[in-house]
Amino acid sequence: AQSVTQLGSHVSVSEGALVLLRCNYSSSVPPYLFWYVQYPNQGLQLLLKYTTGATLVKGINGFEAEFKKSETSFHLTKPSAHMSDAAEYFCAVSSSGGSYIPTFGRGTSLIVHP
Amino acid sequence: DAGVIQSPRHEVTEMGQEVTLRCKPISGHNSLFWYRQTMMRGLELLIYFNNNVPIDDSGMPEDRFSAKMPNASFSTLKIQPSEPRDSAVYFCASKREAGELFFGEGSRLTVL
Numbered sequence: 001a002q003s004v005t006q007l008g009s010h011v012s013v014s015e016g017a018l019v020l021l022r023c024n025y026s027s028s029v030p031p032y033l034f035w036y037v038q039y040p041n042q043g044l045q046l047l048l049k050y051t052t053g054a055t056l057v058k059g060i061n062g063f064e065a066e067f068k069k070s071e072t073s074f075h076l077t078k079p080s081a082h083m084s085d086a087a088e089y090f091c092a093v094s095s096s097g098g099s100y101i102p103t104f105g106r107g108t109s110l111i112v113h114p
Numbered sequence: 115d116a117g118v119i120q121s122p123r124h125e126v127t128e129m130g131q132e133v134t135l136r137c138k139p140i141s142g143h144n145s146l147f148w149y150r151q152t153m154m155r156g157l158e159l160l161i162y163f164n165n166n167v168p169i170d171d172s173g174m175p176e177d178r179f180s181a182k183m184p185n186a187s188f189s190t191l192k193i194q195p196s197e198p199r200d201s202a203v204y205f206c207a208s209k210r211e212a213g214e215l216f217f218g219e220g221s222r223l224t225v226l
Contacts, residue, residue: 032212034214043205043218045217051212090157099169101170104157
């Protein structure tokens, strides 16, 4: 079984501030982890993913995430928020145990204040 | 390379009417998913296909919903009869094996 928990349905930051969106997962086998972003009136698009290898992964638009097995976490960060980062962010997990069918978190809405 | 293509982008219909949503997955992808997104319930997986075969339809709300994938390049999600509570954005997504999902732009359904 696999599951994802995203802490905080809304996160509010000022422009230029650090962005931290939290994601914890559970999986009985090694997971594949993903962050997706959804802008208003659009579909979800991949920000970054971890499959194997380096635990710090870099994605588009300056975002990165670190896979921490001991903490079962895959938090998403960006050093400096931009107004254009305002969107909904989804963390997802998949694994061989789940036939690589992704399980999504509930999503976190990022609000960026000028 | 074209992404996942969904049609229509917007559909407004009256209660009791039949609604058909269409999806063309990315060529070469062997899995196709239908999701529903609402403010109240978030993103829900309705059904997914692997190699054109429905694998898990446990997320389909009720018998009014049906989905087909007659070939590798086309899928439909049908609601008959439609009800106001079916109003939502419906997404189609596809992927290859253990890869990431590629989503379409969605079909926004409003049932009056």
